[in-house]
Amino acid sequence: MEETIIKLRDVHKSFGSNHVLRGLSFEVKQGKTLAIMGPSGTGKSVVLRHIIGLMRADSGLVEVEGRDMTRLTGKELSSLRKRMGFLFQEGALINWLSVGDNVALPLRENTDMKEAEIKRRVTEKLELVRIPGTWDRMPSQISGGMKKRVGLARALITDPDIVLYDEPNAGLDPEISRSINDLIRDVQQKMRVTSIVVEHRIPCIRTVADEVLFLEGGQALVQIPPSEFFNSDIPRLVQFLGPDASARASALDQ
Numbered sequence: 001m002e003e004t005i006i007k008l009r010d011v012h013k014s015f016g017s018n019h020v021l022r023g024l025s026f027e028v029k030q031g032k033t034l035a036i037m038g039p040s041g042t043g044k045s046v047v048l049r050h051i052i053g054l055m056r057a058d059s060g061l062v063e064v065e066g067r068d069m070t071r072l073t074g075k076e077l078s079s080l081r082k083r084m085g086f087l088f089q090e091g092a093l094i095n096w097l098s099v100g101d102n103v104a105l106p107l108r109e110n111t112d113m114k115e116a117e118i119k120r121r122v123t124e125k126l127e128l129v130r131i132p133g134t135w136d137r138m139p140s141q142i143s144g145g146m147k148k149r150v151g152l153a154r155a156l157i158t159d160p161d162i163v164l165y166d167e168p169n170a171g172l173d174p175e176i177s178r179s180i181n182d183l184i185r186d187v188q189q190k191m192r193v194t195s196i197v198v199e200h201r202i203p204c205i206r207t208v209a210d211e212v213l214f215l216e217g218g219q220a221l222v223q224i225p226p227s228e229f230f231n232s233d234i235p236r237l238v239q240f241l242g243p244d245a246s247a248r249a250s251a252l253d254q
């Protein structure tokens, strides 16, 4: 039996009167990838922020590698963060830092790695996301698709064991999307990472996910393999995905 790496149990979170998470529970095992899908504003990004320790649950349990995220000291949290990568939905590049310096940031902030080693690693990651030689460009000078890749390089720079991707495909053309999906899959396989991908696009989910969780009303409606998810006859899923979801998903297998 694989170890449980990420575990949420009966998590509640409100912002004022907005009760976003209402008893959410799920688990992700070692080396697996969970896709989270659900309507806009349902709390998908909020879930990821709880796992990375940027938000605290009002009640319930959030555990990463067996550690309760609400009880970690600042030092423990920063050592855990070193082993987690996070691709922010908005990209979140720092505008006054070059591409290379953006990617280097987690190493400079969380490790005492020598500058030569940082240079080597950043160069390698820029190659991995297929934008070699872009170190000196500024975020304002690159396209949206390139910003996503820079964000991805930054998420992977510490060779994390856990990676959380918030809509890695949003705003990308189909060709770049495919290369990002392949990259996510390569990272899973080569580095045996445990990951969560918030994503709506069927090709991405088909490529990377072991299971799909549908989040609505602050709870998990289902957590099932993609093949079952896209062929489900649960009325709410059919309504959300549209009537031809199963045909679109199986067309990808041809």
Ligand SMILES: Nc1ncnc2c1ncn2[C@@H]1O[C@H](COP(=O)(O)OP(=O)(O)OP(=O)(O)O)[C@@H](O)[C@H]1O
Pocket (backbone or CB within 6 Å): 015, 018, 020, 038, 039, 040, 041, 042, 043, 044, 045, 046, 047, 089
């Ligand atoms: N820091 C915050 N302060 C107050 N409310 C917040 C905060 N972060 C999120 N919310 C609220 O929580 C709810 C869920 O937001 P979240 O960003 O997680 O949605 P989402 O499912 O990721 O949506 P989308 O698909 O559009 O990205 C929204 O109503 C949002 O306004």
Ligand SMILES: [Mg+2]
Pocket (backbone or CB within 6 Å): 044, 045, 046, 089, 166
């Ligand atoms: Mg979001």
